[in-house]
Amino acid sequence: MDADETGLRARLVAVGVDLVLREGQSAVSLREIARRAGVSHGAPRRYFPTHVDLLSAIAREGFADLTARVERTLRDADPDPRTRLTALARTYLDFAAAHRGMFELMFRHDLLDSGRLRLRETSLPLFAVLADLVAQARRPTDAPAAVLAGALWANLHGIAQLWAWGSLPLATGATDDDALLRAALDAHLGPAPA
Amino acid sequence: MDADETGLRARLVAVGVDLVLREGQSAVSLREIARRAGVSHGAPRRYFPTHVDLLSAIAREGFADLTARVERTLRDADPDPRTRLTALARTYLDFAAAHRGMFELMFRHDLLDSGRLRLRETSLPLFAVLADLVAQARRPTDAPAAVLAGALWANLHGIAQLWAWGSLPLATGATDDDALLRAALDAHLGPAPA
DNA sequence: CACCGAAGGTAGACACCGTCTACGACGACT
DNA sequence: AGTCGTCGTAGACGGTGTCTACCTTCGGTG
Numbered sequence: 263m264d265a266d267e268t269g270l271r272a273r274l275v276a277v278g279v280d281l282v283l284r285e286g287q288s289a290v291s292l293r294e295i296a297r298r299a300g301v302s303h304g305a306p307r308r309y310f311p312t313h314v315d316l317l318s319a320i321a322r323e324g325f326a327d328l329t330a331r332v333e334r335t336l337r338d339a340d341p342d343p344r345t346r347l348t349a350l351a352r353t354y355l356d357f358a359a360a361h362r363g364m365f366e367l368m369f370r371h372d373l374l375d376s377g378r379l380r381l382r383e384t385s386l387p388l389f390a391v392l393a394d395l396v397a398q399a400r401r402p403t404d405a406p407a408a409v410l411a412g413a414l415w416a417n418l419h420g421i422a423q424l425w426a427w428g429s430l431p432l433a434t435g436a437t438d439d440d441a442l443l444r445a446a447l448d449a450h451l452g453p454a455p456a
Numbered sequence: 457m458d459a460d461e462t463g464l465r466a467r468l469v470a471v472g473v474d475l476v477l478r479e480g481q482s483a484v485s486l487r488e489i490a491r492r493a494g495v496s497h498g499a500p501r502r503y504f505p506t507h508v509d510l511l512s513a514i515a516r517e518g519f520a521d522l523t524a525r526v527e528r529t530l531r532d533a534d535p536d537p538r539t540r541l542t543a544l545a546r547t548y549l550d551f552a553a554a555h556r557g558m559f560e561l562m563f564r565h566d567l568l569d570s571g572r573l574r575l576r577e578t579s580l581p582l583f584a585v586l587a588d589l590v591a592q593a594r595r596p597t598d599a600p601a602a603v604l605a606g607a608l609w610a611n612l613h614g615i616a617q618l619w620a621w622g623s624l625p626l627a628t629g630a631t632d633d634d635a636l637l638r639a640a641l642d643a644h645l646g647p648a649p650a
Numbered sequence: 651c652a653c654c655g656a657a658g659g660t661a662g663a664c665a666c667c668g669t670c671t672a673c674g675a676c677g678a679c680t
Numbered sequence: 681a682g683t684c685g686t687c688g689t690a691g692a693c694g695g696t697g698t699c700t701a702c703c704t705t706c707g708g709t710g
Contacts, residue, residue: 270658270659286566287566288566291695291696291697292696292697292698293695293696293697294696301659301660302659302660302661303660303661303696303697304659304660304661304662304698304699304700305658305659305660307659307697307698307699308657308658308659311698312697312698313696313697313698366566369617369621371620371621371622372480372481372482372560376622403647405635405638405639405642409635409636409639410639412618412636412639413611413615413636413639413640413643415614415618416611416614416615416617416618416636416640417607417610417611417614417640418614419614419617419618420609420610420611420612420613420614420615420617421607421610421614423563423610423613423614423617424606424609424610424613426565427563427565428565428570441599441603442603442606442607442610444599445599445603445604445606445607445644446607446610446611448599449607449643449644450643453597464687464688485666485667485668486667486668486669487666487667487668488667495688495689496688496689496690497667497668497689497690498669498670498671498688498689498690498691499687499688499689501668501669501670501688502686502687502688505669506668506669507667507668507669651710652709652710653708653709653710654707654708654709654710655706655707655708655709656705656706656707656708657704657705657706657707658703658704658705658706659702659703659704659705660701660702660703660704661700661701661702661703662699662700662701662702663698663699663700663701664697664698664699664700665696665697665698666695666696666697667694667695667696667697668693668694668695668696669692669693669694669695670691670692670693671690671691671692671693672689672690672691672692673688673689673690673691674687674688674689674690675686675687675688675689676685676686676687676688677684677685677686677687678683678684678685678686679682679683679684679685680681680682680683680684
């Protein structure tokens, strides 16, 4: 971002992001990142005392990226809340599918320290956007907006997870996750408008 | 189970199950299991050529356990499909919360080989139970039963995941996942009966 | 100008991991 | 009695994260 381009700290994060996107979460070792950044294996320690710190910084970039994608999608989208929610959901699932390694890392709480590096502060705005749209699309008989938004998010997340896991298509016979996505949106927000 | 109690193979799996339940997924190393089983670090290799094989066997026990719990719950439950689905869902979430390490392992596709050890065959019956109940509770205007069941499962799974992740309560302000669970069931199956 | 002290990166050690391989003990069967 | 399989041992190898001692380099101050 605004960090010195040549600064090792930023370079380590950039290399890590590239690595997790290209080779998945398990490839992101401290030593491998250091190697690709052209420094010794001990160098990262100056900026990231622990592996968790570096991974958290990388995951933070992932949340920022996802948030930016969602905002970009919404910028060009219809004003109708239901349509916007559909676009948001599709962006979420597309992100999970296209950047599987990063998506996995982002929710591996055992590898991350959500307290450090303002990881949580980076992920909350995304939920706020979702919650705001849900509040607009909510019908009077629905659950409270926060609960409805949480349930919908959980549904999106579950679809992404189970899809990555591999048994969902096998169990449902679906060949794509679009049917599941539409079912989830219909369930939480009511039938799609004509 | 029916395996020789004194057989090393069964003992390794039992120790692994115990270990993952007690200390979480990251504690389940080949060498630690061997240590606790009182054998050398190379011994497991005779029965489980690779770490993935042993973890898969452990996860298989997890699925069997979860399936058994669900079946036990349903045995004593009301015949009404909606009630039964609620009981199933609660059992699923309770399991995820109570045996977090095992639950994590069960869906860590990067640590498991779903092909080997009939892991998939062990997890599918559980989904079949869910799908069967959903088919009974399904309303005519709902999505096809398989899709509806998949979407509901994804919702359950997402609630479990995000709850474990830790940001859900923070975002929704909920102090328990019961509100989310009820919202999910209501969304997919229609409002709860009086 | 000389010095010095901190910042930033190097390099080696340590314990642990999964995997591979050579080897020994032991029991059953011919 | 002898031989062959089965099963577990034990050591090595390359990998990991972390810790620590060291070196280099550069900016400010006497």
